[in-house]
Amino acid sequence: MLTRTEALRLVLHRLAALGRELGKPELERADEQTRLFGEASALDSIGLVTLIADLEEDIRRATGRDVVLADEKAMSRLTSPFRRAGLLADHIVATLAA
């Protein structure tokens, strides 16, 4: 299990690492309101896929659990859990609790 604080830390850590890799310093300053997709986001669709793949491994290392963040339920929700960093942290906590 992860607390929301721990989940958010994982997300922000990954965003910062991606920011360094992609040369997008705004991702290194990400907070829970940071947009993860759409025109206002520094991530393109490939960046989002990379973030999710990296995070699934981070979660496995932190908890020993094999999770799929982009499952059927998540993809069909009205408010996408991938919209903002904070929502993604909520989604990680909810996925681990399920």
Added chain:
Amino acid sequence: MPLAIVTGTSRGLGRALVERLLAAGWTVHGFSRQPDAWAPPGFRAHAVDVGDPVAVRAAVAAITADGATIDLLVNNAGAAAMNALLLTPPETAAELMRVNYLGAFHCLQAVGKAMVRARRGRILNVTTVAVPLALEGEAAYVASKAAVEALTRVAARELAAQGIVVAAVGLGPVDTRLTRAVGAGQLARLNQRIGRPAGTTLAEAVDFLFRHATDPELVTGSIHYLGEVA
């Protein structure tokens, strides 16, 4: 030492490809539906039904648990059936799609994520010359492999930015258990049609697969057929 995952390694083409990779110094993990006691140095068998995404993910997680990166995935596991289209049982069509297409899809997805994390990798899907030939009597099989080819092209585009090459190789009839049920006359006609009247030996098929699996110039999204299919 490079690491490969090959599916369908309990016999035939998959088993022979593993032997070739091991001889070239690769570490190989093989997926086959039934437990496999075969254990040459450098090889580890996993009992995995590639049509089961949970089992596939668990096996890939186990392989990468110690930080290992996967250099190559060969989606070789496959099922075949010959039936006139109008006489093909729906269960046969569903099973061919499950093993041939969904099996490749699940493995590509699980291994693809590991390769995205490594920002590199190569995925080779096995298809058939029967797709470009639109071979009569193999509608369900051809459709399942056509889906694999479409998957190859889309995956190549989606994963190119992360340094992952996705390609496919299409074989004609190879002398393995998969083709034993096909009549000799039918095989001869097909081999004639693809310009390989003497047929394709297992060694030739493995050589073709190995060459593309290790070709540094392999173009992502490309599909290569052994034989003339134009």
